[in-house]
Amino acid sequence: MQPLCIRDIEQFASENLSKNALSYYNVGADDEETLRDNVEIFKRIRIRPRMLIDVTNVDLSTTILGRKIEMPIGISPTAMQKLAHPDGEIATAQAAKFMKTCMTLSTYSTTSIEDVGVASGDGLRWFQLYVSPDRELTRNFVHRAERSGFKALVVTVDVPVAGNRRKEIRQGFDLPPHLHLANFSSNSFKGVDTEVENSGWSNNYQMQIDGSITWESISWLQTITSLQVIVKGILTAEDASEAIRRGIKAIWISNHGGRQLDGVPTAIEVLPEIVEAVKEQAEIYVDGGFRLGTDVFKALALGARAVFIGRPILWGLCYNGSDGVKKVLQLLKEELQRTMQLAGCTSIGDITPSSVIYAINFSKI
Known part of the structure; x- marks a missing residue:
């Protein structure tokens, strides 16, 4: 039976992914409160449809950093996609290109920056980056992304230390021996004095974590690249305002899929305050818990320029490789279009704060 919604594809993946893969892909930090909230929060927002x-x-197209995409739904960086399907990141890149949207490649991909660049061709792609304690390693990643046609750097700023993901620890997750972190292959690091090849998931992950990263690190990064720098992991108006002061033109609101600090707000909860703080000085993107086209609509109404999805892409890979990723994106696109039609919106610009209202908890009245 053909899947009718993202939940159908999620169910398929839960039954067909290995326990090892599930222990990495689907878990959150500590009690997983934020992981659950990311999905549940959308129930607290209602759509106000206009009639006649x-x-x-209906036009779903928009632009992100000056590049047109056919829908305001992009692909978040997710690590080790070959755990879900042998084609991994190549399949995702090809699906993103087919659907004319943006793919963000993880530092911890199981396909190299260069190979994804070739597979994506003229498709829009961004590279997710951690500022490593080894700045030459960071510089190497940046230059490889530039050479491979990536158009922006998505700098993850919410990992000064790793989140406490108990389920992953209990499972004893590690990358299977037939896979490797392709961007850490030693032949990719000309002139960089570091032992990275075959050092395993845990070692490479720890190597990338830098508890000393500050806003000065972001400013340094801006001096070594011509690519636009996007900061990912912002959850407060204060940090959004600092990003503006640093010349950042795109802010990505995220709680890392509930995988870092448990008990933090969802992206949707803080979106209005960040929109107010930024005042159109930067584009705002969000991720976390998007499963329906109505979810996307609500985020756009609250001020997001675009939303990005992570876990559903992995489930789509498991379901049917590149065609599975296309299916995930197509389902969300069709749901968003139908939502817009039923709400009386013919373009993304028609979706405004007046398009939604917060649900009332009648039990407290």
Whole structure:
């Protein structure tokens, strides 16, 4: 039976992914409160539909950092995609190109920056980056991304230390021997004095964590690249305002899929305060818990330029490789289009704060 929604594809993946893969892909930090909240939060927001509007033609296209995409739904960085399907990141890149949207490649991909660049061709792609304690290693990643046609750096700033993911620890997750972190292959590091090849998931992960990273690190990064720098992992108006002061033109609101600090707000909860703080000086993207086109609509109404999805992409890979990723994106696109038609919106610009209202908890009245 063909999947009718993301939940159908999630169910398929839960039944077919290995326990090892599930212990990495689907877990959150500590009690997983934030992991659950990311999905549940959308129930607290209602859509206010307008009637008697001609919705025969609906335009879902928008731009991100000046590049047109056919829908305001992109792909978040997710690590080690070959755990879900042998084609891994290549399949995801090809699906993103087919759907004319943006793919963000993880530092911890099981396919190299260069190979994804070739597979993506002229498709829009960004590279997710951790500022490593080894700045030459960081510089190497940046230059490889530039040479491979990536258009922006998505700098993850919410990992000064690793989150406490108990389920992953209990499972004893590690990368299977037939896979490797392709971006850490020693032949990719000309002139960099570091032992990285075959050092395993845990070693490479620890090597990338830098508890000393500050806003000065972001400013340094801006001096070594011509690519736009996006900061990912922002959850407060204060940090969004600092990003603006540093010349950042795109802010990615994220709680890391509930995998870092448990008990923090969801992206949707802090989106309005960050929109107010930024005042259109930067584009705002969000991720976390998007499973329906109505979820996307609600985020756009609250001020997001685009939303990005992570786990559903992995489930789509498991379901049917590149075609599975296309299916995930197509389902969300169709749901968003239908939502817009039923809400009386014919373009992304028609979706405004007045398009939604917060649900009332009648039990407390």
